[in-house]
Amino acid sequence: MSDAGTAVGEGGRDHIRDVIRDDVAAGRVGTVVTRFPPEPNGHLHIGHAKSICLNFGVAREFGGRCHLRFDDTNPVKEELEYIESIQRDVRWLGFDWGGHLHFASDNFEQLYDWAEHLIGAGKAYVDDLSADDIRAHRGTLTEPGRDSPYRDRTAEESLDLFRRMRAGEFADGARVLRARIDMASGNINMRDPVLYRILHAPHPRTGDDWCLYPTYDFAHGQSDAIEGVTHSLCTLEFADHRPLYDWLVENLPVPSRPRQYEFARLNLSYTVLSKRKLVQLVEDGHVGGWDDPRMPTLAGLRRRGIPPAAIRDFVRRIGLTRSDSMVEVGVLEHCARELLNKTALRRMAVLRPLKVVIENYPEGETENLQAVNNPEDASAGSREVPFSREIYIEREDFMEDPPRKFFRLAPGREVRLRYAYFLTCREAVRNDAGEVTGLRCTYDPASRGGKSPDGRKVKATLHWVSAAHAVAAEVRIYDQLFTRPDPGAGGDILGDLSPQSVDVLRECRLEPSLADAVPGEPVQFPSVHAHSPGGRRFRPWPALAAEPILAAGLAVLPDGGPG
RNA sequence: UGGGGCGUAGCCAAGCGGCAAGGCAACGGGUUUUGGUCCCGUGAUCGCAGGUUCGAAUCCUGCCGCCCCAGCCA
Secondary structure, rough: OOOOOOOOOOOOHHHHHHHOOOOOOOOOOOOOOOOOOOOOOOOOEHHHHHHHHHHHHHHHHOOOEEEEOOOOOOOOOOHHHHHHHHHHHHHHHHHOOOOEEEEEEHHHHHHHHHHHHHHHHOEEEOOOOOHHHHHHHOOOOOOOOOOOOOOOOOOHHHHHHHHHOOOOOOOOOEEEEOOOOOOOOHHHHHHOHHHHHOHHHOOOOOOOOEEEEOHHHHHEEEEEEEOOEEEEEEEHHHHHHHHHHHHHHHOOHHHHHHEEEEOOOOOEOOOOOHHHHHHHHHOOOOOOEEEEEEEEHHHHHHHOOOOOOHHHHHHHHOOOOOOOOOOOOHHHHHHHHHHHHHOOEEOOEOEEEEEEEEEOOOOOOEEEEEEEEOOOHHHEEEEEEEEEEEEEEEEHOOOOOOOOOOOEOOOEEEEOOOOOOOEEEEEEEOOOOOOOOEEEEEEEEHHHHHOOOOOOOOOOEOOOEOOOOOOEEEEEEOOOOOOOOOOOOOOOOOOHHOOEEEEEEEEEOHHHHHHHOOOOOOOOOOOOEOOOOOOEEOOOOOOOOOOEEHHHHHEEEEEOOEE
C-alpha cells in the first residue's frame, strides 16, 4: 500500500480471479497474461478504469503481465491523438505495461495469412452481397438466416477474389470475407460473420499499406493468441461473441489458446459512459472538452482533482460481477473525499467576499498566524497566514436575522476566525440600497490562535483572508452535468443536461500562499459551504481540488454531493 | 415464440446445504478551531411458487422480471 486507498493492483475475490486461481493451481497456465485493449477512437473514462484495474491488477496479483494493446482495426474512426492520450491516462491511473505495447495492426500480415488459411480449408468465403443484402439474409432473432448465393463458391475462386480485394481492385463495400459457420445458429454472431471488409482509408499506423481490414472478431482473439494472452477479459456484451472467438482460435494454427471471460461494465448514476454520447457532449459544445471537470473521463476526473488512488479504491469497492448494475456516484465521491481528507492541504479562500473591519485592531498593523496545513496529517506541517485590521469573510457566513439553526455570524454574536481570534459583530454597514456591504466588528486580543483564555465557547469557526494580502482569483464550482441519475432514460440525453452545471465566481480572495500552489495538487478549503450552480448546497467539504491554474486565476471545485 | 446473461437491503456486494459479511447512502447520538473528519448505534429471510432435505439464499422444477445480440463498430 502506498498512499491512502488501495495500492495499485490490489484486488478482491470474484469470478474471474477464481478462474485464474484454478488455472494456475491446476497448471493449465504458467504465466498469467492479460491485456487492456482499447480502440483508439476516444478518451478513456471511469468505465475503462474498471477494466484497466482488473487487467493490470490481476496480472500483478498473479505475478504475470498485462499488455496495452490497441485494437486499431477500423481506420475510419481512429486517430493517433487517442493512442497518445490513452497511454497517458493509463500511466496516470498508475499502471505500466513495460515493453508490451501492442497493436492489432502489428498483426495485419499474419491475420491476412490466416484468412487465406481459412479460405483454403473451406471455412471462409468471399461474399459479393451488399451490406443490405447480407442483412436481409441474416434472418432475425427468431428466424434463421439464408445462405448467400456465394456461400458455396470454390476455395480457389474465393482466394483469387480475396487477393484481388487486397490488391485494391474493388470498391468499398463491394465484397467481404465471411466465415462459413452456420446461417441457422441461434447466435447471430455465428451466422457467417464478416471477417474482412474493404476500406480504402489510410490507417493511423499502417498508412496506405492496406485497403481491407479485419473486423474486431477476426483480429481480437488471434491477437490475444499471438501475444500469448491467457485470460482475455471483456465486458458482458461480448459474451455472445465467445463462441466465435473460440471457433476462430480452434480453426487457425495460432501459437496459443487464450480464453475469454466476461464481467459487467460500469454504469454510474448522473453521468453517461457511452463513447457515442461523450463524443456528442464534446462536439456539440455542451462541455469544454474531453477534460472538462464535469466529464467522467479520466482527464476530466484528473482536472477535478480526483487522485488516481481514489479511482483505484473505487474500482475495488464496487466489485466485479456478471450482473448489470448502476453504481451511485456517491461512492466515487466518497473515495475521493476519504483520500483527499487525509492528504489535501488546507488553505483559506473566500468565495463571495464580505469586508470586515475590526475596529479595535491597530491600523496598519499586520501579524502572521500559524495555520495547520492538514489536521489529519501532522507531518504536513504548518504555514503562516497574514492577519490585519481589514479582512474578508464569506458573505453567507453572516446573517442579520439568523434562523435558529444558523450558528455563524450575526449582530452581537461571537465566532472564531480560524487560527486567528474570536470576533464579535457590532453592526452591519449598508449602502443606499440598503444592502449589507460590510461589517464592523471587534476582536478579543486574548484569543490569539483561536483559543479563549476564559474557556468560553463559540458555535462556529469562520475562514477569512486578510484584505490587503489576498490574492484575487476566479473559482469555478462544478456540479453534475445531468439532472437525473439515468440520463437519457426519458428520451433525449440533451434534455437531461443540467441547465447550469458550472458557476464561475470572479471575486474570490485567496490566502497568499495559494499563489504558489502546485498545479494539479488538490487543496481543500475548510468550511466553505459551496452551493451548486443550481442552488443545491454541497457538503462543506471538499471544497477545492485544483487544476490550480492559479497563475491564471482559476481553481476548480469538485462535486460535493448534496449537503 | 431464437440465442446469451442476470435477479441477496435505497445503491454496490459477500455467501457455493447448517442458524444472511462488508462498503456507500439514510437516520439517531458523542467528539471536534472544517455544519468536514472521527466514534457509537439503527436495516434484509435472499424475484415468486412448488419440491428435495433433519435443515436451502445456496440443490431440483415451473413461473415472473430485467439486460445484451439482427454494424462490412468495438
